[in-house]
Amino acid sequence: MLACSGGRAALAQVGSFRPDLVLLDVMMPDLSGPETLDALRQLPEMQGVPVVFITAKAMPEEMDKLLGYGATGVIVKPFDPVSLPQQIRIYWDYGRGPHAG
Secondary structure (H helix, E strand, C coil), X not given: CCCCCCHHHHHHHHXXXXXXXXXXXXXXXXXXXXXXXXXHHCCXXXXXXXXXXXXXXXXXXXXXXXXXXXXXXXXXXXXXXXXXXXXXXXXXXXXXXXXXX
């Protein structure tokens, strides 16, 4: 596991770290989650890696918009810390399945 302070830090680390899944907060200090996702998708090594947004905005249109950026899923804050690992596992499995793009 690797935690980064923002989108730019994540982009700087992704080449050497090679994550299996990325969790992005929608609102981050330097690049937004959607901006970071867009930059990650430009990198060949990030093709097919599931990305999950975390956000406090739970309105259906907001969630649809986030999924439209190419995210595998959206976790809404506040989240249940007990069920969070299971949610992440579901998105990881789904994002790596035959339908993932």
